[in-house]
Amino acid sequence: MTFMLATHRIKLTALLIAANLGLMLHLLSGEIKPVSAWDWLDVAGEGGSAVLILVWIGLLLKSRPAGYVTDLLFTGLGCLFFSLFMDTVDEFIALPAAVNWDGWLESGPMPVGFILLTLGIFHWHREQLAINEQMRNRERLFREHRQFDKLTPLGDxxxxxxxxxxxxxxxxxxxxxxxxxxxxxxxxxxxxxxxxxxxxxxxxxxxxxxxxxxxxxxxxxxxxxxxxxxxxxxxxxxxxxxxxxxxxxxxxxxxxxxxxxxxxxxxxxxxxxxxxxxxxxxxxxxxxxxxxxxxxxxxxxxxxx
Structure with a gap:
């Protein structure tokens, strides 16, 4: 694990615990479906999307330092992953008809995740604008520095x-x-x-x-x-x-x-x-x-x- 990922280990641990708690809750409340009842198209679509979001999370945490914007982006993606993971688990485990909390686990985090992700992207966009402005200033200073005389502190x-x-x-x-x-x-x-x-x-x-x-x-x-x-x-x-x-x-x-x-x-x-x-x-x-x-x-x- 790289140093950048190591700084985010608490976030990764929390996401892993949440996913496992959801899985355990399904296993304790229901029973595994027979293979013939599995909907492979849903498994591939929902499970594949969850895996892709995990890849996004890894790239995010590997490239960004800890901070407010990173927390928003991670939490938003984490909510999307949790919803898709619960949808995938639901394809393998049948719950009793009296259980209704699974709908909340599958659908509830999804809109919250999109809202947090949107806020994170908005603040990330502002970050990039500030960075671009700094880069333009540095480029201007470097360009002007090249136009200064090497012997005297004067412009050429x-x-x-x-x-x-x-x-x-x-x-x-x-x-x-x-x-x-x-x-x-x-x-x-x-x-x-x-x-x-x-x-x-x-x-x-x-x-x-x-x-x-x-x-x-x-x-x-x-x-x-x-x-x-x-x-x-x-x-x-x-x-x-x-x-x-x-x-x-x-x-x-x-x-x-x-x-x-x-x-x-x-x-x-x-x-x-x-x-x-x-x-x-x-x-x-x-x-x-x-x-x-x-x-x-x-x-x-x-x-x-």
């Missing part, structure tokens, strides 16, 4: 696109402005080359914390790729977004980041652009941002040669 490019699409829809419905900032760390490849990729990874983690500290609570920071970040700014016009972009650029330049090798300060700067969303989709807005970033980088190259 796919997560940014999904959230930006939602933000654009909400901004359009509420008729509120929405802006986006893109930040690209200057000369990051040189830092990786001179100090190693481990130092570069550490720098990106520190930079992430710095940027988060310089954003508002409802802003969303994501890492696009490498040293490029993007920020979704709900309820923000382009002028305010440009002010925030300037503050982020200043914060990067002011960061006194020390290398883990010798502790010398690594001078940092970042190119930052900000745009307000128009009546456009996610990809169009990101394309405009990338073009604005490319122009800002080109201007920086020409300026500092």
């Amino acid at each position: 490019a796919n997560y940014l696109r999904a959230q930006l699409q939602l933000a654009l829809g909400e901004a359009n419905d509420a008729r509120q402005p929405l802006s986006v900032i893109m930040l690209d760390l200057d000369a990051f490849s040189r830092i990786n080359r001179e100090y190693g990729h481990a130092e570069g990874d550490r720098l990106l983690q520190v930079l992430t914390q710095l940027l988060l500290l310089n954003l508002r609570q409802h802003d969303l920071l994501c890492r696009l790729a490498g040293d490029r970040f993007a920020v979704i700014l709900p309820h923000t016009g382009e002028r305010q977004a440009q002010l925030l972009a300037g503050e982020m650029s200043l914060a990067v330049r002011s960061l006194a980041y020390k290398s883990s090798r010798q502790g010398e300060r690594i001078e940092l700067s970042a190119t930052v652009v900000a745009l307000m969303a128009r009546d456009e989709d996610t990809e169009t807005l990101l394309q405009r941002l990338n073009i604005a970033m490319a122009r800002a980088k080109q201007h920086l190259t020409v300026q500092y040669g």
Whole structure:
């Protein structure tokens, strides 16, 4: 017997005792019919149904923990089994005409069993709805977890696109402005080359914390790729977004980041652009941002040669 069935042994014992008491009562009150009087069709139908219900009970108790719903389902099936078992016993044992309690044993538990079984199925259905909701939530969390960057605690490019699409829809419905900032760390490849990729990874983690500290609570920071970040700014016009972009650029330049090798300060700067969303989709807005970033980088190259 499996562990799950063992936890339900009291239920099984009670059902076995009830069935045996009914059988004993018939044997004490009547006499066994001759084989020629047996109705084999009834025996097969009623007895076979009782056996099938026993199989259902076994599957139920093997797959479910003890509890209110299990008790309802078991008791309902137990009543159906008892009625069918008494019907089967009645095919083998003849009772005196004065005995009338056999009708109660055969028919009485049947409607009670159906009522309890219906209640059990109703509560089981509610259980399944709750479980399905939990599974959907877990699937959503797992799917979103896969869209988070492995190095920083930020969403990746796919997560940014999904959230930006939602933000654009909400901004359009509420008729509120929405802006986006893109930040690209200057000369990051040189830092990786001179100090190693481990130092570069550490720098990106520190930079992430710095940027988060310089954003508002409802802003969303994501890492696009490498040293490029993007920020979704709900309820923000382009002028305010440009002010925030300037503050982020200043914060990067002011960061006194020390290398883990010798502790010398690594001078940092970042190119930052900000745009307000128009009546456009996610990809169009990101394309405009990338073009604005490319122009800002080109201007920086020409300026500092």
